[in-house]
Amino acid sequence: MKNIAMAGAGLSCAVIARKLAEKGHKITIFESRNHIGGNCHTERDDKTGVMIHVYGPHIFHTDNKEVWDFVNQYMEFKPYVNRVKSTTKGQVFSLPVNLHTINQFFNKTLSPNEARAFIEQQADMSITDPQSFEEQAMRFVGKDLYEAFFKGYTQKQWGIDPKNLPASILKRLPVRFNYDDNYFAHPYQGMPKDGYTKMIENILDHQNIEIRLNTPFVREQAVEFDHVFYSGTIDGYFNYEYGRLPYRTLDFKKKYAKGDFQGCAVMNYGDVSVPYTRISEHKYFSTWESFEDTVYFEEYSRSCEQEDTPYYPINLVGGNELIEKYRYKAAQEKNVTFVGRLGTYRYLDMDVTIAEALKVVGEF
Numbered sequence: 001m002k003n004i005a006m007a008g009a010g011l012s013c014a015v016i017a018r019k020l021a022e023k024g025h026k027i028t029i030f031e032s033r034n035h036i037g038g039n040c041h042t043e044r045d046d047k048t049g050v051m052i053h054v055y056g057p058h059i060f061h062t063d064n065k066e067v068w069d070f071v072n073q074y075m076e077f078k079p080y081v082n083r084v085k086s087t088t089k090g091q092v093f094s095l096p097v098n099l100h101t102i103n104q105f106f107n108k109t110l111s112p113n114e115a116r117a118f119i120e121q122q123a124d125m126s127i128t129d130p131q132s133f134e135e136q137a138m139r140f141v142g143k144d145l146y147e148a149f150f151k152g153y154t155q156k157q158w159g160i161d162p163k164n165l166p167a168s169i170l171k172r173l174p175v176r177f178n179y180d181d182n183y184f185a186h187p188y189q190g191m192p193k194d195g196y197t198k199m200i201e202n203i204l205d206h207q208n209i210e211i212r213l214n215t216p217f218v219r220e221q222a223v224e225f226d227h228v229f230y231s232g233t234i235d236g237y238f239n240y241e242y243g244r245l246p247y248r249t250l251d252f253k254k255k256y257a258k259g260d261f262q263g264c265a266v267m268n269y270g271d272v273s274v275p276y277t278r279i280s281e282h283k284y285f286s287t288w289e290s291f292e293d294t295v296y297f298e299e300y301s302r303s304c305e306q307e308d309t310p311y312y313p314i315n316l317v318g319g320n321e322l323i324e325k326y327r328y329k330a331a332q333e334k335n336v337t338f339v340g341r342l343g344t345y346r347y348l349d350m351d352v353t354i355a356e357a358l359k360v361v362g363e364f
């Protein structure tokens, strides 16, 4: 039996804590915030009763059966398909860019094969080895679709010219030559019936797990434990010795409306003239419930300052030397494992977070 500390009560540490508690280890979880759940945290809105995704919309999707079985053990999942729209240049389009989007945007009635040939004509074939996000998009979809659906949105999201973002952000062909508007191509997709926080509460419900809310964990405490799993910021752990890693943060402007506001869960805004990236109307995330009125959030992205919540690590063309220095230092810490999106400084979807946490437990 080992005495183990977890820094953070998000998905990463919850999964690791549960698995190790079941093996008989004694787990103490430190969480700086006043709630568990990390950035997946959900709570009911006081005025409308809608289940709010407090740190931004979270849709569970995976192609990993083990992960899907794992989450279903702790919460019933309701069927949910993410269908996103985009308001761009005064019109509403379907995302991800699909045959409907192409036909509407170019005012055509193309078949899948015709559309494929048409988009190939649009694409900039002179780019043979795309390095940046912009080159990748120009190579795949050409100037018009790039400027309407990718350029402005990406500029607002990252605060950086897409010329300076790596091509890897846009990995696959971001276009479908059929009418499939299911945002995610994974076989398993759904929403936890009572929210993510309740699911994580169920994962943490074990006699060997003690949770201390409002209690940050600091490096000096590591000596008190046999092992530490740390899901806070890797630079924060080392007291920002080499400087701060760059992050984007989000501001959510909460608004109310009578009845319905936008008729869908997520509406992107592709134009740079609109300051927010998207609006999420959260009652559409729980379609099996009904509400008289509605609450929605305008989402603004900006550079993360000292007091802000870090959301997205920033990856630039050419990489980031600072993170390599911190990773080297982290590898020297004898009894500490850095996990999760902040501990490893990577954007991780929930399913990847869980898969990695299960792997970490196996290795431990």
Ligand SMILES: Cc1cc2nc3c(=O)[nH]c(=O)nc-3n(C[C@H](O)[C@H](O)[C@H](O)COP(=O)(O)OP(=O)(O)OC[C@H]3O[C@@H](n4cnc5c(N)ncnc54)[C@H](O)[C@@H]3O)c2cc1C
Pocket: 007, 008, 009, 010, 011, 012, 013, 030, 031, 032, 033, 036, 037, 038, 039, 040, 055, 056, 057, 058, 059, 060, 061, 215, 216, 217, 218, 231, 232, 233, 250, 311, 312, 339, 340, 341, 342, 348, 349, 350, 351, 353
């Ligand atoms: C806007 C947004 C939208 C997203 N949407 C999706 C989606 O639709 N689908 C999807 O699959 N994934 C989505 N994700 C990813 C998802 O949020 C992550 O996969 C998940 O939160 C990772 O869990 P984690 O435990 O690694 O980190 P976190 O959730 O960040 O948890 C870390 C916890 O550690 C705490 N902590 C930090 N430092 C300390 C310390 N020193 N001491 C004590 N506690 C500490 C923090 O307060 C936090 O509670 C989204 C992420 C963002 C930012």
